[in-house]
Amino acid sequence: MDSPLASRVESLRHQFPALSRTLDGRPVVFFDGPAGTQVPQRVIGAIGRYLAECNANHGGHFATAVESDRRLDEAHAAYARFVGASDPDEIAFGQNMTSLTFALSRALSKTWKAGDEVVVTRLDHDANVTPWIRAAEDAGATVRFVDIDPESCTLDMKSFHAALGERTRLVAFGGASNSVGTLNPIGDLVRAAKQFGALVFVDAVHLAPHRRLQVERWGCDFLVCSPYKFFGPHLGVMWGRRELLERLPAYKVRPAPESLPGRWMTGTQSHESICGAVAAIDYLADLGRDLAGDSSLSDSVAWDRAFDEVERYEGGLAKRFLAGVAELPAWKVWGANDPRDVDGRVSTFALTHRRYPSAETARRLGERGIFAWHGNYYALQLSERLGREPEGMLRIGMVHYNTTQEVDRLLSELAAID
Numbered sequence: 001m002d003s004p005l006a007s008r009v010e011s012l013r014h015q016f017p018a019l020s021r022t023l024d025g026r027p028v029v030f031f032d033g034p035a036g037t038q039v040p041q042r043v044i045g046a047i048g049r050y051l052a053e054c055n056a057n058h059g060g061h062f063a064t065a066v067e068s069d070r071r072l073d074e075a076h077a078a079y080a081r082f083v084g085a086s087d088p089d090e091i092a093f094g095q096n097m098t099s100l101t102f103a104l105s106r107a108l109s110k111t112w113k114a115g116d117e118v119v120v121t122r123l124d125h126d127a128n129v130t131p132w133i134r135a136a137e138d139a140g141a142t143v144r145f146v147d148i149d150p151e152s153c154t155l156d157m158k159s160f161h162a163a164l165g166e167r168t169r170l171v172a173f174g175g176a177s178n179s180v181g182t183l184n185p186i187g188d189l190v191r192a193a194k195q196f197g198a199l200v201f202v203d204a205v206h207l208a209p210h211r212r213l214q215v216e217r218w219g220c221d222f223l224v225c226s227p228y229k230f231f232g233p234h235l236g237v238m239w240g241r242r243e244l245l246e247r248l249p250a251y252k253v254r255p256a257p258e259s260l261p262g263r264w265m266t267g268t269q270s271h272e273s274i275c276g277a278v279a280a281i282d283y284l285a286d287l288g289r290d291l292a293g294d295s296s297l298s299d300s301v302a303w304d305r306a307f308d309e310v311e312r313y314e315g316g317l318a319k320r321f322l323a324g325v326a327e328l329p330a331w332k333v334w335g336a337n338d339p340r341d342v343d344g345r346v347s348t349f350a351l352t353h354r355r356y357p358s359a360e361t362a363r364r365l366g367e368r369g370i371f372a373w374h375g376n377y378y379a380l381q382l383s384e385r386l387g388r389e390p391e392g393m394l395r396i397g398m399v400h401y402n403t404t405q406e407v408d409r410l411l412s413e414l415a416a417i418d
């Protein structure tokens with residue numbers, strides 16, 4: 001494949017210890033990235049170094065606490081840059097996307113009244129649906145669902161526009177589907193929601209390993225992502241506009257700080273995971289510098305470069321996979337499946353076999369050393385809308401450490417399941 005990343009993929013794979021795992025003497029293939037990617041050694045090192053060098057709680061007047069606070073402050077600044085913002089106080093870390101979203105939805109519901117409206121979509125992970133339904137129930141607000149086009153598995157834009165109105169308080173949608181890989185036109189959706197003065201919440205959990213995050217450019221109000229989906233440890237990150245994070249009524253214990261950034265972070269954080277999460281985005285920045293052949297690039301420019309190349313490289317994997325699977329009549333790829341047109345999707349594919357349930361196909365692949373998920377992966381509305389409940393679909397998720405050889409091996413294993 002003709003891409004600068006393609007020529008580096010073998011060497012960058014050496015940075016990920018898990019990728020050397022074997023089964024029956026053959027390398028294992030990790031196509032389970034949408035549920036959590038593997039991590040480079042520097043992430044493992046950063047977690048260990050935090051615990052070895054400065055394992056302490058906040059605000060102490062002694063060396064380890066001071067050093068711990070310094071690393072955590074840096075983490076807020078680094079993640080603000082990573083999501084395309086500049087204010088470190090606008091970043092909150094938390095256990096995962098789901099708990100951060102519940103905390104925010106509960107707070108937002110305090111600002112809603114009966115008759116207000118909240119918009120969610122049938123393309124989303126349930127963590128971007130149920131928290132808003134619960135919050136709407138608390139406030140007596142109405143939930144409006146945006147439908148999808150079941151053929152292309154894209155948002156039905158007519159339905160999206162019809163869901164918006166003068167009473168819309170919040171619009172919640174994802175950056176990319178964690179099931180069928182559809183990319184949403186984030187900027188367009190934000191602009192439409194803003195015409196009605198609604199707040200916009202973007203679930204970028206599935207987008208973050210594949211595309212550069214750009215909150216300021218998109219004009220959204222909140223964005224969530226989870227570093228364990230982009231080469232880091234299990235953790236969630238929320239970005240929100242300062243004025244909103246300061247004004248919304250966060251649930252707090254006393255005497256925890258009411259000020260940012262602590263306001264949206266409950267209890268003691270997983271400091272070691274936060275340090276690991278910084279190492280994950282440092283890895284991506286260094287990837288960008290390496291690809292550009294310029295070690296002086298700022299983090300932001302380096303991430304731009306890294307994600308440009310990731311997009312090109314993963315697009316090549318997607319084309320190869322879609323062209324190959326089109327030759328296998330026993331398999332159906334849901335959503336965008338034309339190998340000539342991969343621009344509207346990331347390299348995540350939901351497949352079904354004409355005979356075998358998804359769990360059975362995932363088990364067979366697993367036995368052959370290809371790790372992939374089955375079921376609905378919590379994209380419940382979509383799975384229901386496509387008539388795939390309760391069996392779901394096989395999910396193949398490719399990230400930039402996957403290779404064309406792995407795609408070819410997958411295709412021959414899929415062919416063997418007839």
Ligand SMILES: Cc1ncc(COP(=O)(O)O)c(C=O)c1O
Pocket residue numbers: 034035095096097098099125127128174176177178203204205206225226235236377
């Ligand atoms: C698109 C999407 N949103 C939200 C989530 C939930 O993330 P977390 O596990 O960090 O709560 C996931 C997890 O799979 C996801 O893929």
